[in-house]
Amino acid sequence: MAVSSLLLISCDQKTSLSGAGATFPLPYYNMVFKTFSENAGIDVSYGGIGSGGGIRSLRDEVVDFAGSDAYLSDREMSEMNATIHVPTCLGAVVLSYNLPGISSLNLTGDIIAGIYLGSISRWNDPAIKTINPGLELPDRAITPVYRSDGSGTTYVFSDYMTKVSADWEKSLGTGKSLNFAQGIAAKGNPGVAGTISQTEGAIGYIGSEYAFALNSPIAYLQNAAGEFVLPSSLSISAAAQEEIADDTRSMITNSRVKGSYPISCFTWIIVYKDQAYANRSEAQARATLSLLNFMLSPTAQAQTTTVHYAPLSDEVIAKAKKALSEINYMGKPL
Amino acid sequence: MSDKIFKSFLLVSALMLLLIFAGIFFSLSKGAIPAFREFGFFGFIFSGEWNSRTGAEEYGALAFISGTLLTSVLALVFCLPFSLPVSFFVGEYYRGKKIAAVLGGIVDLLAGIPSIVYGLWGFYALRPLIQSLGLSEQGFGMLTSSLVLAIMIIPYASSLSAEFIRMVPQELKEGAYSLGATRAEVIRNIILPGSFSGIFSAYILALGRAIGETMAVTMLIGNTNRIPHGLMDTGNTMASIIANQFGEADGLKLSSLIAIGLLLFLITAIVNFLGRLMIKRYSI
Numbered sequence: 001m002a003v004s005s006l007l008l009i010s011c012d013q014k015t016s017l018s019g020a021g022a023t024f025p026l027p028y029y030n031m032v033f034k035t036f037s038e039n040a041g042i043d044v045s046y047g048g049i050g051s052g053g054g055i056r057s058l059r060d061e062v063v064d065f066a067g068s069d070a071y072l073s074d075r076e077m078s079e080m081n082a083t084i085h086v087p088t089c090l091g092a093v094v095l096s097y098n099l100p101g102i103s104s105l106n107l108t109g110d111i112i113a114g115i116y117l118g119s120i121s122r123w124n125d126p127a128i129k130t131i132n133p134g135l136e137l138p139d140r141a142i143t144p145v146y147r148s149d150g151s152g153t154t155y156v157f158s159d160y161m162t163k164v165s166a167d168w169e170k171s172l173g174t175g176k177s178l179n180f181a182q183g184i185a186a187k188g189n190p191g192v193a194g195t196i197s198q199t200e201g202a203i204g205y206i207g208s209e210y211a212f213a214l215n216s217p218i219a220y221l222q223n224a225a226g227e228f229v230l231p232s233s234l235s236i237s238a239a240a241q242e243e244i245a246d247d248t249r250s251m252i253t254n255s256r257v258k259g260s261y262p263i264s265c266f267t268w269i270i271v272y273k274d275q276a277y278a279n280r281s282e283a284q285a286r287a288t289l290s291l292l293n294f295m296l297s298p299t300a301q302a303q304t305t306t307v308h309y310a311p312l313s314d315e316v317i318a319k320a321k322k323a324l325s326e327i328n329y330m331g332k333p334l
Numbered sequence: 335m336s337d338k339i340f341k342s343f344l345l346v347s348a349l350m351l352l353l354i355f356a357g358i359f360f361s362l363s364k365g366a367i368p369a370f371r372e373f374g375f376f377g378f379i380f381s382g383e384w385n386s387r388t389g390a391e392e393y394g395a396l397a398f399i400s401g402t403l404l405t406s407v408l409a410l411v412f413c414l415p416f417s418l419p420v421s422f423f424v425g426e427y428y429r430g431k432k433i434a435a436v437l438g439g440i441v442d443l444l445a446g447i448p449s450i451v452y453g454l455w456g457f458y459a460l461r462p463l464i465q466s467l468g469l470s471e472q473g474f475g476m477l478t479s480s481l482v483l484a485i486m487i488i489p490y491a492s493s494l495s496a497e498f499i500r501m502v503p504q505e506l507k508e509g510a511y512s513l514g515a516t517r518a519e520v521i522r523n524i525i526l527p528g529s530f531s532g533i534f535s536a537y538i539l540a541l542g543r544a545i546g547e548t549m550a551v552t553m554l555i556g557n558t559n560r561i562p563h564g565l566m567d568t569g570n571t572m573a574s575i576i577a578n579q580f581g582e583a584d585g586l587k588l589s590s591l592i593a594i595g596l597l598l599f600l601i602t603a604i605v606n607f608l609g610r611l612m613i614k615r616y617s618i
Contacts, residue, residue: 052582143472148557148570150386150582172387176582179385184474184568185557187578198457199472200465 015287016043021054021067022152023189024207025267027307028089029067035303036294042287051152052176058083058270061278064288066270069152070176071249082273084323087248088295090240090310092231093157093263095219096211097203098196099123099138106131108222109164109262115203116144117167118182123201144183145195145204150176153189156265157205160253212308223262224254231261236310239264248319269295276330285329296320362599365592369393372586378593384559386587393590395597397561401569402598404476404562405551406544409483410537417492421533424492425499426525438493445489453553456482461554470566474556477565482550487540494539498532499525531613538609542602548573572598
């Protein structure tokens with residue numbers, strides 16, 4: 001009897017959470033989940049298998065939460081039990097390039113569209129020269145690099161491109177994987193980052209932290225206000241001053257706010273409202289909730305900037321907390 | 335009694351394998367049905383489109399089938415001038431000598447290297463070489479992946495071939511020598527005909543290995559979902575597209591990927607079947 005109760009206690013203490021999904025916020029999650037484990041004594045494991053894979057895992061009820069850079073569409077939401085989106089941080093998709101000797105490069109949405117659609121194929125193209133006066137651009141072929149796997153990063157990038165380029169909208173559109181006709185593809189953010197850094201003349205879009213980690217040069221991008229901006233915690237936060245939906249399902253690309261970086265985005269953790277599924281215990285549900293609360297806490301938000309993400313605004317945190325209040329266990333609020 | 339038990343154990347094991355084979359075939363077919371229903375069996379095979387844009391979804395396997403066949407056949411061609419001499423070296427010329435054992439061992443070791451390591455080597459060593467030779471701007475593509483594939487399949491082709499070369503009866507060879515044949519003549523007229531079906535089957539095995547290779551190819555082929563038009567062109571293979579897009583795939587796309595898996599299964603089966611047919615025809 002004593003032994004069995006001991007076993008029960010030890011089982012109870014070993015509540016652990018598992019999630020899966022986007023690789024884009026992985027550098028931040030790795031850090032913040034560790035802090036949470038140390039404080040709360042609850043282990044969190046997160047598999048970076050891609051946004052779509054994370055959502056599929058949640059739909060199959062094999063994880064406690066899913067990470068995604070693309071929010072669920074109304075149709076997707078109607079096909080699953082009720083879910084909520086909890087934003088965890090802000091991030092940026094950056095254009096990283098490999099041109100020896102060039103550490104500062106201006107780009108516009110139109111030029112990027114031209115590169116990916118094939119109408120701009122060499123680095124010394126007049127269009128690039130015009131917005132980079134004084135820069136000695138080589139006569140070298142441009143190799144655009146894109147994701148070979150479906151990806152939330154591609155979704156965010158193409159959402160921006162669709163907004164700024166009619167040609168892009170017509171031929172590629174917005175999606176997690178697109179029918180690119182130019183360039184080469186690599187798997188995952190690390191794959192694209194590695195390919196860029198190993199290929200002279202390459203350019204590609206990646207989650208900002210992957211470019212910072214590899215010390216790969218990042219292009220200044222022209223925002224809707226006409227300024228050339230680098231991604232930073234400040235310029236990403238500026239983009240989030242746009243109107244945000246109450247359920248936080250908003251894209252903040254091509255923001256009109258001054259000083260904003262144009263390819264900024266939220267990344268979300270998606271959980272079920274009713275936490276009682278797949279034989280999960282109430283303790284498991286409570287642990288999930290405490291993790292989400294921790295993600296919105298000042299401690300966690302302060303860590304975002306150390307890995308080049310940006311903290312959520314107070315307004316968004318209030319909206320996210322309101323969503324958290326809907327979490328229940330068999331109808332009973334937690 | 336114990337003999338009976340052993341016999342039934344063998345039977346169960348053998349049947350189990352058949353069952354697993356049938357199970358794989360069944361589940362692949364079942365998953366592939368939505369794709370074939372949407373595009374038609376031949377429509378799917380002969381379409382080079384791969385577009386996952388919502389509303390305009392269209393999937394076809396031709397780009398990947400051509401990529402797979404082109405890279406693996408090229409790999410087989412590239413591996414021939416290395417693997418065939420190695421098998422004659424090990425199996426005939428220096429047979430039983432220390433140097434043959436060392437060389438054979440090292441070649442066999444190539445088979446034990448994980449494919450991701452070949453991919454890394456191709457990415458960091460071979461690709462810059464191709465770039466610096468001016469063959470291609472970015473170094474990815476059919477040629478790069480075929481070259482790495484060729485190195486990967488050398489051990490499969492050469493060590494099995496060497497085994498068959500060794501098996502040619504000594505009496506036949508000695509007979510030829512006693513009639514005044516030179517070593518080259520013995521190889522051409524005695525050893526090659528005697529071991530042809532075996533060597534052939536070794537190359538079929540190597541081809542099968544090249545067709546299914548995933549990781550190293552994914553890293554080097556460029557992963558562009560288009561039909562390749564030349565050696566320098568980038569492309570994609572059947573195994574590689576599955577590995578790349580499986581994680582995010584859903585609905586019709588997932589079904590199309592499974593359909594590609596089924597086709598890969600069938601192509602491997604056809605290659606093996608043709609191999610067997612040739613062996614039967616040419617064996618003496």
